[in-house]
Amino acid sequence: MKGLIPREDVLNVRKHYFQNWADTALLEPGTSPQEGIFNSSENPLHHGGIGAGDLPLSEKEVETLISSHHLDSYLHFLDNPTLRQMVRDIMDWKKELLLRRTMFDYIVWKPKQPIPTTLHHPPPDTNPPQSPSRAGESGCAKGEVVFDGAAEGDGVGEVD
Numbered sequence: 001m002k003g004l005i006p007r008e009d010v011l012n013v014r015k016h017y018f019q020n021w022a023d024t025a026l027l028e029p030g031t032s033p034q035e036g037i038f039n040s041s042e043n044p045l046h047h048g049g050i051g052a053g054d055l056p057l058s059e060k061e062v063e064t065l066i067s068s069h070h071l072d073s074y075l076h077f078l079d080n081p082t083l084r085q086m087v088r089d090i091m092d093w094k095k096e097l098l099l100r101r102t103m104f105d106y107i108v109w110k111p112k113q114p115i116p117t118t119l120h121h122p123p124p125d126t127n128p129p130q131s132p133s134r135a136g137e138s139g140c141a142k143g144e145v146v147f148d149g150a151a152e153g154d155g156v157g158e159v160d
Contacts (some may be wrong), residue, residue: 001086004082004083004086005082005083007081009077009080011034011044012073013073013074013077013143014034014036015032015033015034016071016073016074017033017068017073017074018033018034018036019033020064020067020068020071021033021061021064023064024056024058024060024061025039025047025058025061026038026039026042026061027039028040028048047061048066051132058109069157081134084096095132
């Protein structure tokens with residue numbers, strides 16, 4: 001949701017998250033981690049995420065995928081009071097407990113064919129229906145990797 005959290009905070013967590021991927025083939029050579037642009041010479045289906053039907057092909061990417069969710073900048077981002085209040089408001093919760101089980105859902109945006117991880121969606125060849133946020137209406141650029149740190153099943157739940 002644009003404007004909910006300061007843009008600089010979002011760009012900062014994206015930069016730190018994708019810096020962790022510098023030694024892999026995920027990002028377009030010559031671009032910055034903050035841009036998060038997918039490597040156009042790679043097959044997006046070879047870079048599955050946690051919960052995807054297939055894990056990335058390289059052991060390095062699997063290790064990076066796991067370690068990326070333990071970065072201090074990422075964990076700090078999850079504690080953002082505005083983000084947490086939004087979840088409480090949407091769910092009509094008085095208070096919540098954030099479990100330390102997290103997922104980043106990234107999407108490789110290609111014109112007319114966004115390729116989501118299969119964490120929440122079937123593989124692209126099954127022609128799944130695309131929700132607006134998954135269909136590129138978020139304003140992401142061609143080849144941009146978009147991630148969603150507050151995905152379904154992220155371990156946020158109401159506490160009595």
